Amino acid sequence: MGTGWYPVALAEGLERGTSTGTRLFGRELVVWRDSADTSHVWEDRCPHRGMRLSFGFVRDNHIACLYHGWQYDTSAQCRYIPAHPDLAVPGTIRVATYPSIERLSIVWAYDELDGDPPQEIGLAERAPTTPVRSLYVDASAAKVFDALVLAECPPLKNTGGTTQRSRTGTLVSLKSGGDEILIAVQPLSDLETALHIVIAGSPDVHRGDSQKRVSAWSEALRREIEGAARHAGEPRHEVVP
């Protein structure tokens, strides 16, 4: 897969004033949401001594590093160094950032640090959507796409029928009757993938039973993908003790 837009988190799972760490092609990212409800995706590395910013604290419109408390505003510029409170912080001290956007209840990042995306994300907002879950799969993104090409849309509010499948970049749609689920595929590394799954349709309709059904369906899909990956000789990713 080349440079482009990739999902990095379910938007609903990222509450105001919180941060989380994730990966894209093995690179560490921090995803955080400020007090104005805007999400940000940055390199997960403090420019001071390299501490992960995802371990830090979000306060109002900045994120503070856990180690020495340097504070970065929403433009990723360092604004305050507690050990030197009167210092006018040089403009060169800033975190590397990824362009990001929210679509379809998912946070997306453009895979180029400090990049300037050549195109809009190209995913029409289909409001409303019902978030289901993020799911981690011990297999490559290629194996996930191989499985999704054959996957059946689980019946939700309709009686089911033939599944229509389509793919836009890293987003796969499975449609059957009036039901549609969307699966956004995040390559964490060469051998690990995250799926961010939403239902196209209102939470008023799909909250509860539909979410449980899609969640159970996704766990079965994970078993199938991991089984296929082992069968094909794909190595498991090494867990560092």
Ligand code: FES
């Ligand atoms: S490593 Fe982040 S403030 Fe020192």
